[in-house]
Structures are given as structure tokens and as C-alpha cells.
Amino acid sequence: AQKVTQAQTEISVVEKEDVTLDCVYETRDTTYYLFWYKQPPSGELVFLIRRNSFDEQNEISGRYSWNFQKSTSSFNFTITASQVVDSAVYFCALSGPYGNNRLAFGKGNQVVVIP
Amino acid sequence: GAGVSQSPRYKVAKRGQDVALRCDPISGHVSLFWYQQALGQGPEFLTYFQNEAQLDKSGLPSDRFFAERPEGSVSTLKIQRTQQEDSAVYLCASSRPTWDKNTEAFFGQGTRLTVV
Numbered sequence: 001a002q003k004v005t006q007a008q009t010e011i012s013v014v015e016k017e018d019v020t021l022d023c024v025y026e027t028r029d030t031t032y033y034l035f036w037y038k039q040p041p042s043g044e045l046v047f048l049i050r051r052n053s054f055d056e057q058n059e060i061s062g063r064y065s066w067n068f069q070k071s072t073s074s075f076n077f078t079i080t081a082s083q084v085v086d087s088a089v090y091f092c093a094l095s096g097p098y099g100n101n102r103l104a105f106g107k108g109n110q111v112v113v114i115p
Numbered sequence: 116g117a118g119v120s121q122s123p124r125y126k127v128a129k130r131g132q133d134v135a136l137r138c139d140p141i142s143g144h145v146s147l148f149w150y151q152q153a154l155g156q157g158p159e160f161l162t163y164f165q166n167e168a169q170l171d172k173s174g175l176p177s178d179r180f181f182a183e184r185p186e187g188s189v190s191t192l193k194i195q196r197t198q199q200e201d202s203a204v205y206l207c208a209s210s211r212p213t214w215d216k217n218t219e220a221f222f223g224q225g226t227r228l229t230v231v
Binding site: 004035037042043044045046047050091093101102103104105106107108 | 118119146148150155156157158159160163171174204206208219220221222223224225227
């Protein structure tokens with residue numbers, strides 16, 4: 001069975017502060033994929049990143065960065081210099097060896113950026 | 116179309132009523148998924164199609180839930196004899212073939228179902 005745990009439910013930060021969202025996963029697959037999605041108030045899930053289990057290189061995309069540590073089964077997400085537009089729910093998700101088939105989502109982190 | 120389109124956006128149903136939720140995937144996407152998202156929770160997988168074939172329906176919570184994609188494009192999720200616990204947002208997603216590991220699922224805005 002696959003499981004994703006996002007411990008923090010709601011996080012409030014003041015604009016321009018950094019915020020880190022923790023994601024811990026469990027899987028028996030040796031090949032798997034990890035994802036982060038953003039869900040703004042409009043409701044659709046917006047894809048942010050996909051990482052496969054063999055690629056532990058950290059990634060930076062603008063103000064977003066991801067830290068994948070296989071040894072601790074974690075795939076954490078940091079928003080640097082947060083902006084009001086970053087206010088949303090962020091989901092970490094896990095799939096098996098076939099990529100995006102059947103995603104297992106965490107409960108999500110509600111991020112509120114205060115101007 | 117430009118993205119995954121779902122209709123209706125909102126649906127209020129009386130307990131016991133049947134409902135049908137529609138999903139128009141991105142043109143050319145062969146894979147289609149349905150998820151159920153309860154309030155304050157992450158989406159939960161319901162079912163998966165590749166073209167018109169329903170390859171995985173293990174997430175459907177009961178036999179009152181039925182999904183189809185007869186021509187391999189538009190999909191309909193039907194819920195019979197709705198109950199209050201069916202109240203949730205139903206999300207549809209589509210993607211290129213799932214064996215294409217360099218693709219991701221694109222989600223629609225969902226249908227918010229409220230059973231009263």
C-alpha cells in the first residue's frame with residue numbers, strides 16, 4: 001500500500017518569508033514517482049513537479065525548491081520569499097512504477113500568505 | 116479543448132436521487148482518472164480508463180458508483196441513490212498514456228456534489 005503523510009494542516013506566513021512543507025511517504029515499490037500539486041481556491045490541481053525514485057537530485061524552479069531524501073522517505077517543498085499568490089492548498093502525491101497512474105495524495109497543506 | 120472540462124461545476128441532489136457527472140478530457144489524452152475529494156482531505160482515487168477500457172475501478176466505494184467512457188473520450192461518473200456521505204468534490208484528470216513516464220495528469224476544476 002502507498003501512503004503519503006503531510007503533517008502540517010495549515011501554515012500562515014507573512015509575505016516574503018520562506019515556508020517549507022514536509023512530505024513523508026511509504027511504499028513497497030522500488031520504482032515510484034513523487035509529485036507536488038497546488039490547489040488554488042478555484043479548485044483545479046496544478047502540477048508543480050514530478051520526481052522518480054532514482055533521481056535524488058534536488059531541484060529549484062524560480063522561488064520553488066524540492067528536497068528529495070530517499071533515506072528518510074521525504075520529499076519536502078520550500079517556497080522562498082512567499083507571495084500572496086502562493087496562498088493555496090499544496091498536495092504531495094505518490095504513484096507506482098507506471099508514472100502518474102493512480103496517485104495517492106496526502107491530506108494537503110493549507111498555506112496562507114499574509115500581506 | 117485547452118484543459119479538462121467538468122460539468123456541472125455544482126450539483127445539489129436530494130438523498131436517493133441519481134446524478135451524472137461529466138468529464139471532457141484534453142483532446143488526445145488516452146488516460147482518464149476520477150478522484151473523490153472530501154472536504155479538507157486529499158483526493159482519493161476512484162477509477163481509471165485507458166481509451167474506452169476501464170482498467171482499474173478498485174477505488175469505487177460501492178456498487179452505486181459507475182463510470183463509463185464509451186468512445187474513449189468523454190467520461191461520465193454516475194452515482195445512484197445518492198447518500199449524504201457522497202457529498203464531495205469529484206475531480207477528473209487526463210494524461211497521455213501512463214507508460215509515458217514523462218507526462219503528468221491534468222486536472223479539471225471538479226464538480227462539487229452536495230447531497231441534502
